[in-house]
Amino acid sequence: MADCYLGVDVGTGSVRTGLVNANGELLARSEEKISRKSSKPGHYEQSSQEIWSAVISTVRAVLETSNTTRDSIKGIGFDATCSLVVEDKNGVGLPVGEDQDYDIIMWCDHRASAEAQLINTTKHKVLNYVGGQVSLEMQLPKLLWLKNNNNDLWVKSGNFFDLPDWLTYKATGSDSRSFCSVVCKWNYLVESNSKVIGWDKTLFRLIGLEDLEENEWNKIGKIILNPGSPVGLGLSKQAADDLELLEGTAIGTSLIDAHAGALGMLKGASNLVGNLGLVSGTSTCHMLLSENQNFVAGVWGPYWSAIIDGLWLMEGGQSLTGGLLDFIIQSHPAYSELVNISEPDKVYSALENRIEELRITNSLKDSSFLTKKFHMTVDFHGNRSPLADPQLTGSMVGLTVTKDLESLAVQYLATIQGVCYGTKHIIQVLLEEGHQVCNVTVCGGLTKSKLFLQTLVDVVQLPVHVPAENESVLLGASFLGMSAHKGISVKEVLKAMEKIPGVQNIIKPSQDEEVQKFHTRKYRVYRKMIDDQLEYRKMMEEGANSMNRT
Numbered sequence: 001m002a003d004c005y006l007g008v009d010v011g012t013g014s015v016r017t018g019l020v021n022a023n024g025e026l027l028a029r030s031e032e033k034i035s036r037k038s039s040k041p042g043h044y045e046q047s048s049q050e051i052w053s054a055v056i057s058t059v060r061a062v063l064e065t066s067n068t069t070r071d072s073i074k075g076i077g078f079d080a081t082c083s084l085v086v087e088d089k090n091g092v093g094l095p096v097g098e099d100q101d102y103d104i105i106m107w108c109d110h111r112a113s114a115e116a117q118l119i120n121t122t123k124h125k126v127l128n129y130v131g132g133q134v135s136l137e138m139q140l141p142k143l144l145w146l147k148n149n150n151n152d153l154w155v156k157s158g159n160f161f162d163l164p165d166w167l168t169y170k171a172t173g174s175d176s177r178s179f180c181s182v183v184c185k186w187n188y189l190v191e192s193n194s195k196v197i198g199w200d201k202t203l204f205r206l207i208g209l210e211d212l213e214e215n216e217w218n219k220i221g222k223i224i225l226n227p228g229s230p231v232g233l234g235l236s237k238q239a240a241d242d243l244e245l246l247e248g249t250a251i252g253t254s255l256i257d258a259h260a261g262a263l264g265m266l267k268g269a270s271n272l273v274g275n276l277g278l279v280s281g282t283s284t285c286h287m288l289l290s291e292n293q294n295f296v297a298g299v300w301g302p303y304w305s306a307i308i309d310g311l312w313l314m315e316g317g318q319s320l321t322g323g324l325l326d327f328i329i330q331s332h333p334a335y336s337e338l339v340n341i342s343e344p345d346k347v348y349s350a351l352e353n354r355i356e357e358l359r360i361t362n363s364l365k366d367s368s369f370l371t372k373k374f375h376m377t378v379d380f381h382g383n384r385s386p387l388a389d390p391q392l393t394g395s396m397v398g399l400t401v402t403k404d405l406e407s408l409a410v411q412y413l414a415t416i417q418g419v420c421y422g423t424k425h426i427i428q429v430l431l432e433e434g435h436q437v438c439n440v441t442v443c444g445g446l447t448k449s450k451l452f453l454q455t456l457v458d459v460v461q462l463p464v465h466v467p468a469e470n471e472s473v474l475l476g477a478s479f480l481g482m483s484a485h486k487g488i489s490v491k492e493v494l495k496a497m498e499k500i501p502g503v504q505n506i507i508k509p510s511q512d513e514e515v516q517k518f519h520t521r522k523y524r525v526y527r528k529m530i531d532d533q534l535e536y537r538k539m540m541e542e543g544a545n546s547m548n549r550t
Contacts, residue, residue, distance in 0.1 A: 007477030018474030077480025174232030228483030252480030264476030268502025
């Protein structure tokens, strides 16, 4: 059999493995769900051992179902959510919550709010490279929280890994770290003109994490490699036995999951710059490569060589998108009725059919007009970009006592619109700071919705590209293994596939002026609702200060 590669993706709710050939075609995939626990409000934890077990299961399943022999697998790439794995000095996971088996603080965990605020008060130059302030979803706030709240764990700790790096460590025994992880989530500093500063001692000393300097920063990474670079000697004997693959199989340095998706979506692209990649799932990440180091307040980056060597990366994001749609649907009184009239995996299609029926019944030119009197902001889990405000919440205007399917359909549509207005807001600030955005490419769960794709293109007024292979994250992960096996950069991997079509469909904005004007008005309402919420917060803080004085 011809050379093949494995891409392994560890997401929020599942582990997936894809088998990809040398032309970047997905031949087979397998998926296994993984659990998460919430020991307290805002705390989310996972188990690294459960994740590795799911990696083993999905790799074996892909080989079996595709009838692929292990000697055909030439390289493996891993990606994962930017979650924090904690191990002791013997490589055993340490519990980060109440369950002894759960040694991962998840990306979406918001326990480190006070620590993030403390770091941001330093006004350190490192913060310029994360939109002006560190997010509580990043790793330094979480590390500081552990030190402040669990000193016993802190003393016992031996290694702190970003989950993508832990996977390559588990596969090879090499504790190198990915440039992607440390630059994007650990505040590893690369200044203008691509000058690598690395771990900045002044920041760590300011915030009370100076003990991480010991042994050349070994606990958080002293060997930093570019994405796709070979890790160690390849697959270790133990990992090879686990996965039923050959010892020494090339392992590529990892990427964060959204970054792997951005890489996969660039297959067949003639220009790497100006293509805004939306990697959608529970949340949505907005990835833009740039030749220039343009800072944008509230948007993470610019990150040097985080995906492609020699290019800067801007990373915007919405903390809850697909997950928010699930919440809106499942919490509505008409959810049980929706389930009764649709197949279990087709509730979205049923809702979108109902929206079309409502458009016809109400004699409307476009279904978007159904939300004329109903408005939403969608920051139910805080605003990651471009406001960088984790305390921001969602809001609705236009609620009534109606609880039928029509009400659910309108709320679902308004949620989709709100997600798209959030993306428009991110694009707007990128453009204002001199970045180039020529088109939008979308991968992940939201591409299954034609309603979402059409709404997005009508809102942002840019062509929206849908990749021929929707599993862009698996594709991007496999490119890392390909890079390691062939001894070339991921940029050269993409160059070799430049003439292989990567886009299946290009959706263009509606030319109907009424539709364009409707979304312009709705976007103004969206922005004003956010401004109003900030004003409400200010009013209540003034009241709290008054009560404290009496």
